[in-house]
Amino acid sequence: MSARDSAVKRRIVAVSNRVATPSQADEAVGGLAVGVLGALEEHGGIWFGWNGDLKLDAGGERRLEIEKHGRIRFVGIDLDEGEYEGYYNGFSNKVLWPLFHYLLGFIQYRRADFEAYLRVNATFAKHLVPLLEPDDIIWVHDYHLIPLASELRKLGADQPIGFFLHVPFPGYDVLQVLPDRDFILKALCAYDVVGFHTARDLASFKDAVTQPAIGATLEQDHIAFGGRRVVADVFPIGVDVDLLARFATEAQGDSEVTRTLQSLGDRQFIIGVDRLDYSKGLEERFRAYARFLEKYPEARGTVSYTQIAPPTRVGVRAYEEIRHSLEQTTGAINGRFATLDWVPLKYINRGLNRRGLMGLLRLADVGLVTPIRDGMNLVAKEFVAAQDPANPGVLVLSELAGAARELQDAVLVNPYDTDGVADGIHRALTMPLAERKERHHAMMSVLRRNDIVAWRDRFVAALLASRQGDHERGTEG
C-alpha cells in the first residue's frame, strides 16, 4: 500500500494560530485555509487553534469551542489579553516575523514575551492531547507554534507530527540575532517532517541545525538529531487554479468590477493587493511608481494604480506607523501628479471577498507584487491564475519573494531598486501581446504542477512516509 493510500484512512489534526471555520475560509482567508480545509475534508479530522476571542480573564477557566462541519471538528481555544500580547503580538510578531523576514530593525525582543510564547504552546498541547487518537497525523502551521511538537511529545503524543513554515527561514548569521535560537532549532527537530516553500529556506535550516551548538547531522534522506529522524523538504504552496479562474471570469458582471472598468476608461490598470505589512514593500513600491511617472512622463494620465491593503496586526506599533506613512506618501504622489481628471494612485484600506478580488485581478494590465521579503506570496499566483489567457496582464514580481523561484516568467525586479521597479512597470505596460501570452502560458504550467492539492498531498504523504522511510522526494519550480 502506498503512503497516499494509507493517508486516506488516517485523520489529520491541523493546528494553526487561528482556526478558520468554513464560512471564514470562503471570505478573505487565502491559500493556507483553503489548503488545510481541503486536506481535512478528504481525511476527516480536527482543526485546532485560537478562537480569536480575548474573553478569558487571567487565570480563568479556558473554554474549548467545538463546531462540527461534516467530517471536520473546529476546536477553538481562548487566550487572555496577556497571552495574546506576549505570545502573538510580542514574540511571534515583534520577533520571529521580522527576524525571519531579515528585517532586523523591526525586532522588539522581550524575554517575558518568549516565556508567554512557550506557555501558550504548552497550553495548546495540554488541550490538544485529550482530543488525539493513536492513528492521527498532526500538521502544525507556522512560526507561532514551533515548540508545539516538543510540548506534545512531553505529554506522551507519539503520532507523526509535521511542521510547515509559511514564512522564509533565514540564514544562520541572521538567526544568531535571536537569543533563543538554539531552543527554536532544537524544537524544530522534534518534528518528523519540517517543510519550507523554497530550496533556499531548506538549505538555511540544514545549515543552522548542523551548527556545533545544535549538533544535528545530515544523513542521506533525513536529519539525525537526538536519536530521532527529521525529514526536511521543500513544499511550495500553490493555488486552486481552476477555481480562481472561474471566480475571475464570473465576477466580470459584479458591480465592483464594472464600476472599476467604467472609471478606468481607456487607461491601463495596475493593481497591488497585500496585507498591510512592512514586509510587503508598499512604501518602496509607491516610491517606484512615483519614479515611473517621473521617468516616463508620457504615461501620466494613461495609467491608474489601485493598491488594496487591509490593516492587520492592529495592536503592533510598526503596523500603525506604516499605515500612517502610506497615507502620507499617497497624498504626496497624488498632490504632485494628479490633474483635474486623473488620480494616479488609489489606496484602499480594506479587504475584498475572493470572487471580487479575482475579478479585479483579471481586469489588471499589471500586477505589482514587490515584497521586500516573502515566504511564497500567493497574490502573485492568484494574479496569474485570474488572467484571461487570450489577453493576459503582466506580473511584476520581487526576486525576494519565494514565488520568484517558480515564476521565472514574471518581470522580476529588486524592490529596493526604485529605478529598476519603475522600468519593470514600464516594460510590463508596453509588452507585446505575443510575449505576454507566452509568459502567462509558462507560468500557468508551473501553477498547475504545484497547485494547492499537490502541496497538501505531498506534505501529508511525506508525514506518513516519515515513519516508513519511503518519503517521496520533492520537486520545485
Ligand code: ADQ
Ligand atoms: P501572507 O503574508 O498573508 O501569507 P500571501 O501569500 O500573499 O501573504 O497571502 C495573502 C492572502 O490573503 C492571499 O490569498 C490574498 O488573496 C489574500 N488577501 C490579501 N489582501 C487581500 C485583500 N485586500 N482582500 C482580500 N484578500 C486579500 C503567508 C506568508 C506568505 C505565504 C502564505 C502562504 O507570508 O509568504 O505565501 O503565508 O503560505
